[in-house]
Amino acid sequence: MAIAKSAVLILLFALVCNANGAPKLPRIAGPDMFKNKNVAKDVLLPGEQIINVMDFGAKPDGRFDCTQAFMDAWQKLCHQTTGPARLLIPEGRFLVSSMYFSGPCTCQTPVTIQVKGYVMATTDISEYENGDWLMFEKHNGLKIIGGGTFDGQGKKSWEYSENCESGADSVCARNPSSLFFSDSSNVVVQGIRTANPKGFHIFVTKCTNVRLRKLKLVAPETSPNTDGIHVSHSDTVIMSRNTIATGDDCISMIQGVKNVFINRLKCGPGHGISIGSLGKYQNEEEVRGIRIQNCSLINTTNGLRVKAWPDRFAGAASDISFSNINMQNVRNPIIIDQEYECYPDCKKKPSLVRIQNVHFQNVKGTTTSPLAVDLRCSKLFGCQGVTVRDIDLKFGDAPTTSRCVNTQPLFAGLLMPPACA
Structure with a gap:
């Protein structure tokens, strides 16, 4: 009888927890297949089949639409091969429209896409009704390597870009991202370049165990909503040795992001490194466990x-360190802004987002504004556990x-500017 009552209680608890229909974060699918391996080294496996897009009709002239050729080559690789194989995009200029690279694949994982050439997006925005350019979904083991370039040719579409941040609701038709990763685990993107995306350079959502390494993401400073790397609803994302110069955030992280490590980023121009905006969606997932270190920001607005x-x-954000x-x-x-898009003299109700355990340490250099540390928190909750240590920022x-508004940070070490009064 006791066992039966316990089972009923567990069932009722599960029903209550799921009553709001909030999306579930994906779990890490098995062990990390790249653990203790040198992911920087590309080795052709014994018997590995090379599937060249040119064998399926692709022409490297930058004018011929190679979309069908790419999709036929992917079908061969992913769904008609059982051993080790890779998709090869050789040197040349290949024009393609919106494409799904969907899994799971029958070939041996990780699936490798080797990009040596220059892949160009078609410019007619009406061809992107699915929302993104190159979409990679439902993979467990995927590598995109080779030193090539993905050019979103976004200039013509920027004039139609909507500002999804300033909108009063969560409905916004954003421009297509260049590389979109969803519902996948054990992903490595390394040594490639993206240029002039219509929207974000790289969008990662509902993924686990993702490594983004040695990437160069470039777009004009004036290009709208061209975030470099945008992450949501993902667990364990490692970014290292990336260079990002773009028109919006170099890296942005929103709801449901956990266990992110960013190392040796060079950012600028752009809008800096952002967590948020938070509190935009109902039943929003917490952001937790973000480590950002050894980075440089040059000529950025934030x-x-x-x-x-x-x-x-x-919403909530916690355990964050810079x-x-x-x-x-x-x-x-240095900014904590819980009056986003409502400054100065904000008359709206205070933010419902709880922010705690945010740490800024050893931040040095020059600023173009005298207010170098600006911490404006919600008067409903305040920001808890904030530390500011060894800051040396000069304004000529x-x-x-x-x-400091609605927060009492712990200041320590060298402080330029001085601690809040």
Whole structure:
């Protein structure tokens, strides 16, 4: 009888927890297949079949539409091969439209896509009704390597770009991302370049065990909503040795992101590194466990930023650290902003997002504004467990200042600007 009652209680608890229909984060699918392996080294496996897109009719002239040839080659690789194999995009210029590279595949994993050439997106925005350019979904083991370039040819579409951040609701038709990864685990993207995306350069959502290494993501400073790497609803994402110069955030992380490690990023121009905006969606998942270190930000509009909407939905962000950051001519170096898009003199209800355990340490360089540390938190919750240590930010020969609203950070070490009064 006791066992039966326990089972009923567990069932009722599960029903209550799922009553709001909130999306579930994916779990890491088995062990990390790249653990203790040198992912930087590409070795052709014994008997590995090379499937060249040119064997399926692709022409490297930059004018012929190679979409069908790419899809036929992918069908051969992913669904008609059982042993080790790789998709080869050789040198040349290949024009393609929106494509799904969907799994799971029958070939041996990880699936390898070797890009040596220059892959160009078609410019007619009406061809992207699925929302993104190159979509990779439902993979357990995927490598994109080779030193090639993905060019989104986004210039013509930027004039139609919507500002999804400033909108009053969560409905916004964003421009297509260049590389979109969803529902996948054990993914490596290494040594490739993306240029001029219509929307984000790289979008990662509902993924686990993702490594983004030695990437160069470039777009004009004036290109709208061209975030470098955008991550949501994902667990264990490692980014290292990337160079990003774009028109929006170099890296942005929103709801459901956990266990992210960013090392040796070179960012700028752009809008810096952002967590948020938070509190935009109902039943929003927490952001937790973000480590950002050994990075440089050059000529960016923002530096290290946590941002949340006032008068929206509940959310949370915790266990976040920024350390060993060099800045050069950064307008707003250190920011917690819980009055996002409502400043100055915000009259809206306070943010419902709880922010705690955020740490800024060893941040040095120059700023283009005297307010170098700006921490504006929700008067409903405040920001808990914030530390600011060893900060040296100069504004020419003039002094820099700090502002703290609804938070009492722990200041320590060298402090330029001084601690909040």
